[in-house]
Amino acid sequence: MSATVEFAKMNGLGNKILVVDMRGRADRVTPAAAIALNAEPDTQFDQIMAIHDPKASGTDAWIDILNSDGSKAQACGNGTRCVVQALAAETGKKVFTFQTVAGILNAVEHEDGTISVDMGKPVFDWDKIPLAEEFHDTSRIELQIGPIDNPVMHSPSVTSMGNPHAIFWVDRDVMSFDLGRFGPLLENHPMFPERANITLAQVTSLSSITTRTWERGAGLTLACGSAACATAVSAARTGRTGREVAVTVASSPNQGVLTIEWREHDGRVIMTGPAEWEWSGALDPSTGAWSRDATQGAQAR
Numbered sequence: 314m315s316a317t318v319e320f321a322k323m324n325g326l327g328n329k330i331l332v333v334d335m336r337g338r339a340d341r342v343t344p345a346a347a348i349a350l351n352a353e354p355d356t357q358f359d360q361i362m363a364i365h366d367p368k369a370s371g372t373d374a375w376i377d378i379l380n381s382d383g384s385k386a387q388a389c390g391n392g393t394r395c396v397v398q399a400l401a402a403e404t405g406k407k408v409f410t411f412q413t414v415a416g417i418l419n420a421v422e423h424e425d426g427t428i429s430v431d432m433g434k435p436v437f438d439w440d441k442i443p444l445a446e447e448f449h450d451t452s453r454i455e456l457q458i459g460p461i462d463n464p465v466m467h468s469p470s471v472t473s474m475g476n477p478h479a480i481f482w483v484d485r486d487v488m489s490f491d492l493g494r495f496g497p498l499l500e501n502h503p504m505f506p507e508r509a510n511i512t513l514a515q516v517t518s519l520s521s522i523t524t525r526t527w528e529r530g531a532g533l534t535l536a537c538g539s540a541a542c543a544t545a546v547s548a549a550r551t552g553r554t555g556r557e558v559a560v561t562v563a564s565s566p567n568q569g570v571l572t573i574e575w576r577e578h579d580g581r582v583i584m585t586g587p588a589e590w591e592w593s594g595a596l597d598p599s600t601g602a603w604s605r606d607a608t609q610g611a612q613a614r
């Protein structure tokens with residue numbers, strides 16, 4: 314067993330996040346550790362946000378993101394808000410700059426405790442999302458599921474927020490679809506060579522959308538921040554809404570809301586919402602063996 318590191322079990326609108334402090338170490342949280350942690354009810358998660366020492370000057374940390382199947386992700390909006398809250402509580406700082414494989418992320422914690430993350434610019438080029446087939450217009454691609462003459466879901470908008478997203482527009486309650494059945498088929502559809510996050514979106518007004526997401530590498534989750542961003546951008550791009558929307562995440566506890574603004578002046582997407590700490594512990598990043606802090610009254614595993 315390698316020396317343990319501290320971690321916090323947190324959530325962003327119910328999206329289950331483990332924030333792992335890997336600062337001062339050269340190793341990484343292994344896929345095997347991620348899979349072992351996800352196999353236990355108490356540490357089951359959607360994403361691990363591993364905080365490493367910064368690699369570039371002017372940044373506060375390098376963040377590695379792992380899905381619960383052990384695969385890597387390039388972006389995680391809800392997890393980034395959790396990292397901000399954890400580091401703000403530790404340091405008293407309010408403004409952070411992080412680096413991930415997808416680039417630089419700026420974030421700020423506001424007086425009311427909500428957190429805004431600059432999620433960068435969406436990418437619409439078919440080969441950068443990436444798609445397996447050339448589409449000049451990725452605001453609506455040919456893809457459907459269900460009977461050919463009466464598809465259940467069809468013609469998604471696709472975009473990358475650093476990670477690939479497909480948004481299926483629906484005109485009834487997103488919870489009424491069997492996303493647990495269609496999600497894995499679409500995530501692994503040959504159209505998406507790097508798989509994709511699959512979102513159902515119902516536009517409820519020019520400034521509001523309701524979503525539900527099947528996440529690449531994590532399955533049905535209670536919320537997905539980058540999907541909310543991809544949905545807001547796609548809705549504005551197709552004229553369904555304006556550039557600032559409230560995204561209600563139907564599957565999250567109390568149907569939580571993220572505010573998403575796709576800024577006109579620089580094309581960047583700003584996501585604002587809450588983060589919540591649940592409990593803290595220590596874990597072995599190579600095996601996933603963990604224990605809860607004694608003051609919080611639980612036993613080691």
Ligand SMILES: N[C@@H](CCC[C@H](N)C(=O)O)C(=O)O
Pocket residue numbers: 328359360380385386387388389390391392476477510528529530531536537538539540
């Ligand atoms: N929950 C995240 C997105 C997680 C990444 C995703 N599963 C992927 O592999 O791209 C969020 O809040 O953005």
